[in-house]
Amino acid sequence: MLSMKLAWNNIKKSLNNFAPFLMTTTVMYTILFIVVALSDSPSLDKLASPGNSIAAFMTFALAILTIFTAIILIYSYRFLQLQRSREFGLYDILGFGKFKIIMVAGCELIYSYFLTVFLGTLVGSILAKFLFLIFVNLIGGNYFNLIISFNVISKTALIFFSFFLFLFIIGAFIINRQAGLTLINANKKGETEPQANRLLALIAIILLGVGYGLALSVLNPIEALLRFAIAIVLVILGTYFFYISFITWYLKWRKSLKSYYTNKNFIPISSMLYRMKQNALGLASITILLSMALVTIVVTASIFFGTNNFVSQQFPQSARATLQVPLKTPTSAVTQKINQAASHAHVDIKQVKTVEIVYGLTFDNQNSTNKIINADHTAKTLETYKTLTVNLITQTDFKKLGNHLPNLVENQVGVYDLQGNKGEQLKTINWFGQPFKVKYHITHLTDYPESINYTNTILIVLPNNQLLSQAHLAYNKIAYAHNKSDNTKTLISLFNIPAAKTDAYYQAFNHLIDHTDSFSGFVSFKHVLAKQMKAIIGGFLFIGFVLSISFILGAALIIYYKQLTEGLQDKRSYEILQELGLSKIEISKSIAVQLRFIFLLPIIIMIVHFCFAYKMIQSSLTLFSINDSSLIMTISILTIAIIFLLYWLIYKLTSKVYYKIIER
Numbered sequence: 001m002l003s004m005k006l007a008w009n010n011i012k013k014s015l016n017n018f019a020p021f022l023m024t025t026t027v028m029y030t031i032l033f034i035v036v037a038l039s040d041s042p043s044l045d046k047l048a049s050p051g052n053s054i055a056a057f058m059t060f061a062l063a064i065l066t067i068f069t070a071i072i073l074i075y076s077y078r079f080l081q082l083q084r085s086r087e088f089g090l091y092d093i094l095g096f097g098k099f100k101i102i103m104v105a106g107c108e109l110i111y112s113y114f115l116t117v118f119l120g121t122l123v124g125s126i127l128a129k130f131l132f133l134i135f136v137n138l139i140g141g142n143y144f145n146l147i148i149s150f151n152v153i154s155k156t157a158l159i160f161f162s163f164f165l166f167l168f169i170i171g172a173f174i175i176n177r178q179a180g181l182t183l184i185n186a187n188k189k190g191e192t193e194p195q196a197n198r199l200l201a202l203i204a205i206i207l208l209g210v211g212y213g214l215a216l217s218v219l220n221p222i223e224a225l226l227r228f229a230i231a232i233v234l235v236i237l238g239t240y241f242f243y244i245s246f247i248t249w250y251l252k253w254r255k256s257l258k259s260y261y262t263n264k265n266f267i268p269i270s271s272m273l274y275r276m277k278q279n280a281l282g283l284a285s286i287t288i289l290l291s292m293a294l295v296t297i298v299v300t301a302s303i304f305f306g307t308n309n310f311v312s313q314q315f316p317q318s319a320r321a322t323l324q325v326p327l328k329t330p331t332s333a334v335t336q337k338i339n340q341a342a343s344h345a346h347v348d349i350k351q352v353k354t355v356e357i358v359y360g361l362t363f364d365n366q367n368s369t370n371k372i373i374n375a376d377h378t379a380k381t382l383e384t385y386k387t388l389t390v391n392l393i394t395q396t397d398f399k400k401l402g403n404h405l406p407n408l409v410e411n412q413v414g415v416y417d418l419q420g421n422k423g424e425q426l427k428t429i430n431w432f433g434q435p436f437k438v439k440y441h442i443t444h445l446t447d448y449p450e451s452i453n454y455t456n457t458i459l460i461v462l463p464n465n466q467l468l469s470q471a472h473l474a475y476n477k478i479a480y481a482h483n484k485s486d487n488t489k490t491l492i493s494l495f496n497i498p499a500a501k502t503d504a505y506y507q508a509f510n511h512l513i514d515h516t517d518s519f520s521g522f523v524s525f526k527h528v529l530a531k532q533m534k535a536i537i538g539g540f541l542f543i544g545f546v547l548s549i550s551f552i553l554g555a556a557l558i559i560y561y562k563q564l565t566e567g568l569q570d571k572r573s574y575e576i577l578q579e580l581g582l583s584k585i586e587i588s589k590s591i592a593v594q595l596r597f598i599f600l601l602p603i604i605i606m607i608v609h610f611c612f613a614y615k616m617i618q619s620s621l622t623l624f625s626i627n628d629s630s631l632i633m634t635i636s637i638l639t640i641a642i643i644f645l646l647y648w649l650i651y652k653l654t655s656k657v658y659y660k661i662i663e664r
Contacts, residue, residue, distance in 0.1 A: 003100060007107030010087075017083040020564060022112060024076040024557055025160075028069045029120030030127065031550050033156045035062050037128040038135065040152050061543045065550055070163055072554050075285070077167045079561050081174060083568070102172045109171070113164045117157050124156075131542075138538030201245035207238030212612040218619045228616060235609060236288055242605075243280040243287075247272075267573075268594035282562045286555050287602040290643060291609045293551035297639045298610075298632070299617060300544025305635065306626035307537045308530075313625075315526035316401075316447035317351060319502070321493040321509065323521030331355065331397075334491045337512060337519070345501065345508035352495040355397035358468065359451045359490070361390040361475050389457040391418075394468050398461045401494075402446040405461060408439060414461035416442035418450065418627060429460065432474040436460075449492050452625050499527045552643070556650045562598070563654040567661030574662050591662065599651045603644060610640070 011018050039058030125148055132146035211234035214227045254260060254269050314320070323334055331354040342349045395408050405414050413436045415426055429436045442461070462468045497505055502525045509523045578584075618632055626632070 003103040004107045004110075007104050007111060010084075010104070011108060011111055014084065014087075017080060018108075018112070020561065021076050021080045022115060024072060025112060025116040026119045026123070027553060027557070028072055029116050029156065029160055030124040031546070031553070032062070032065055032069060032159060033120055033124030033152070034128045034131060035065055035546060036156045036159075037124065037146065037148050037152045038132060040149070040155065058543065061547055064547060066159060068550060068554060070166070071285075072557060073163050073167060074170065075558060076561065077171070079565060081171060082565070098176050102175055105171045105175065106168050109164050109168050113160065116160065120156075120160075121153055131546075135539070135542045138534070138542055198245075200241050201249070204238050204241035204245055207234045208242060211235040211238055215612050215616040218616050228620060231613070231616065235291075235613075239288055239605070239609075240281070240284045243284040247280045247283070265590075265593065267590035268597070272594060272597070282558055283598065283602055285558050286562075287605045287609075289551045289555040289558070290602060290606045290647065293548045293555070294606060294610055294639055294643055295613065295617065296544050296548045296551065297643075298636050299621065300541050300548075301635045301639065302621055302626055302632050303624050304537055304541040306621070306624070306628055306631055307533050309628055309631070310625045311526060311530045311533060313448075313450040314452075314529060315494075315524075316449055317353075317494040318496045318499070318526045319349070319494070319505075319523060320449055320526075321495075321521060321523040323491050323493070323513070323519060324488050325491055325521075326518050327487055327489050329489070329491070331491060334493055337516065338493045338495060338509075341505060341509040341512045342497075344512065345504040347497060347501040347505045347508075349505075350496045352493060353400055353447070354491055354493040355393065355400055356465070356468070356489055356491050357397070357449070358392040358472050361392070361472075362455065363388045363390065387455045389455045391451070391457065391459045392468050392471055393459065393461055394465055395461050395463055396465075398448075401448055403442070403444075403448070405442070406440055408461065408463040410463060410467070411435065412437050412439040412463060414438070414440040414442050416445060416459040416461075418457040418459060431471055432478060434471075434474070447494065449494060450625075456622075497525070499525075502528070552646060555647070556654075559598075559650055560654045560657065563658040564661070567658040571661055591659070595651070595655055595658070599648075603647060606643075607640065610636070 035058055039062060128148065129146045211231045214231040214234070218227060251269055251272055254265065259265055260269060321334075321338060323337075325334060335352050335354045338352050338354070339349070395405055395414070398405055398414070408414065413429060415429070415438050426438045426441070429438060440461075442459070445459075448459070460471075462471060506523060506525075513519050513521055614636065618629065621627075621632060
C-alpha cells in the first residue's frame with residue numbers, strides 16, 4: 001500500500017519526467033490499437049472479397065509494429081530511469097531497500113499502464129474509425145461502419161501488458177545490480193571510448209559492404225525479394241557499428257585539430273565526446289527508422305500509382321478476349337465471334353482488333369547454349385539478366401494495333417524492352433541458331449496488351465507468321481523436348497464496350513464459345529480488374545501509410561528524447577561557462593554546431609542507404625508488374641524531399657526543447 005501511494009505521489013511530483021514516457025506509450029498504444037482494430041474487426045467481413053486481404057496485410061504490420069514498439073518503449077523507459085536514478089539512489093542510502101524500490105518502480109509502471117490503456121483506447125477508437133473511412137475509400141468499398149469489439153481492446157492491452165512486464169524486469173535488474181551511489185551519479189557519468197573501436201569499424205565496413213553488394217548484384221525480381229531481408233539485417237547491424245566506430249573516430253579527429261580550441265568547436269565536441277555511445281546509438285536508430293520510412297513509402301506509393309499503368313498495359317481497350325483456336329484459324333474468324341457475341345447480348349462494341357501474340361517464352365540467359373542475347377557493349381544490362389522472357393508478334397499484327405515500324409524482311413526483327421531500357425541497343429539476336437539482325441529499336445507501344453511480367457521481358461517483332469511459327473517451334477523443341485508443332489494458337493481480341501453492358505456480354509460470350517467446336521477462351525474487362533486491384537493495392541498502400549507514420553513518429557520520439565537528455569546534461573555545463581564569461585551568442589553558436597551535426601548525418605546516411613537499395617527496390621517492384629522506372633524515380637525523389645522536410649520540422653521543434661532547458 002505504501003509503495004502504491006509513494007508511486008502515485010512520485011508521478012504527480014515528477015510529471016515533467018513521466019510526461020515524455022506517458023506520451024510515448026500512449027502514441028505507440030494508439031498506433032497498435034488501430035492496427036488490431038482494423039485487422040480483427042468483424043466489419044471487414046462486410047467488405048468485398050478482395051478487401052479481406054487487409055487482414056493478412058494487417059497481421060504482417062502488427063508483427064513489425066510489435067517489435068518496433070518494444071524497442072521504442074525500452075528506449076523511452078531507459079531515459080525515465082536515468083532521470084529518476086538519483087531519487088532511487090537516495091531511497092537506497094536512506095535504507096528503503098532494493099526490494100521496496102523495485103516495488104515502487106513497479107507500481108509506477110502499473111499506474112502508467114492503466115493510464116496508457118485508457119487514453120490509447122479512447123484516442124485509438126476515434127482515429128481507427130476515421131482511418132477506416134480512408135481505407136474503405138482506398139479499396140473502393142461501400143461499408144463505412146467500423147465495429148470495435150472487446151477482443152480488440154483486450155488483445156492490444158495484453159500486448160502492452162507484456163511490454164510493461166518486460167520494462168519492469170529491466171528496471172528491477174538495473175536497480176538491483178547497482179549501488180545507491182552509482183544510481184545517484186548514473187545520469188552524470190560520462191562514457192568511455194568503445195573497446196576495440198577499430199574492430200567495430202572493420203565489422204561495420206564488412207556488414208555494409210556485403211549488404212550493399214547483395215543489393216547491387218540482384219539479377220531478377222525473385223532473387224531480389226529473397227535477398228532483401230538479408231540485406232536489411234546486414235545494413236541495420238552495419239549502421240550501428242558504423243556510428244559507434246565513426247563518431248568516436250570523427251570526434252577524436254576533430255579534437256586533434258587546432259580549431260578544436262575555439263569557443264565554437266570546443267564545447268560541442270567535448271559534449272558529444274562525453275556521451276559518444278549514446279550519440280551513436282541514437283543517431284543510428286534515427287537513420288534506420290528514416291530509411292525504413294523512405295523505403296516503405298517508395299514501394300507502396302510506386303505500387304499504388306503504378307497500378308493504373310499496369311491496368312492500362314493489360315487492357316489498352318475496355319475489354320480483352322483470349323481464345324485458343326486451331327492453328328489455321330484466321331484472325332477474322334475470331335473477330336466475327338466477338339461481334340456475334342455482342343449481337344446476341346444486344347451490345348454495341350467498337351474498335352475490335354484481333355492479333356496473335358506468343359507470350360511467356362522463358363530463357364535461362366546465363367546458359368550459353370540457349371542464350372539469345374549476344375554479348376556486345378551496347379546491351380550489357382540485357383545480357384546480365386539471369387532470366388529473360390520473350391513475347392513474339394508479327395509486324396502485321398503489331399501495326400494493326402496502331403504501332404509504327406519500318407518494313408522487316410526475312411532476317412530482320414524489331415525489339416522493345418518492356419522494362420524500359422531504351423538505351424539497350426541490341427544489334428543481333430540468336431534464336432536457337434537462327435540469327436536475326438535488329439533493324440529497329442521500338443521506343444513506344446500503342447495498344448499492346450501486355451501479360452503479367454515477373455521477369456525481365458522483351459518483345460520481338462517478326463516479319464511474318466511463318467517465322468513466328470518456326471520461332472515458337474524451335475523454342476518448344478528445346479524447352480519441352482518435342483519436335484511437333486502445336487495444333488492451336490492464342491489470339492487476343494481487344495474492343496471497347498460500355499461498363500454497364502459487360503455482364504450481358506460475358507454471358508453471351510461464354511455461351512457462344514461453349515457451343516463452338518475447337519474454340520476455348522475467356523473474356524475479361526478493364527473496370528473489373530481495376531476494382532480488384534484497387535481493393536488489394538489500396539490495402540497495401542494503407543499498411544504502408546501506417547508503418548511509415550510509425551517509423552517517422554519513432555524517429556521523432558528518439559530525436560525528442562535525445563534533445564531532452566542532452567539538454568539536461570548540458571545545462572549545468574553551460575551555467576558554469578556563462579559564469580566564466582562565455583556570452584549567450586557564443587553559447588548559441590556552439591549549440592548550433594552540435595545540432596547541425598545531429599541533423600545532417602542521419603539524413604545523409606539515409607540517402608546513401610537508399611541509393612544502394614534502389615536497384616533492389618526497382619527489381620522487387622516488377623513482381624507487382626511495376627516497370628515504369630521514371631515513375632519510381634519521381635516517387636523516390638519526392639519522398640526524400642518530403643521526409644527531409646518532415647525531419648527538418650521535427651528537428652526545429654525538438655531543438656526548442658533543448659534551447660529552453662539550456663536557457664533555464
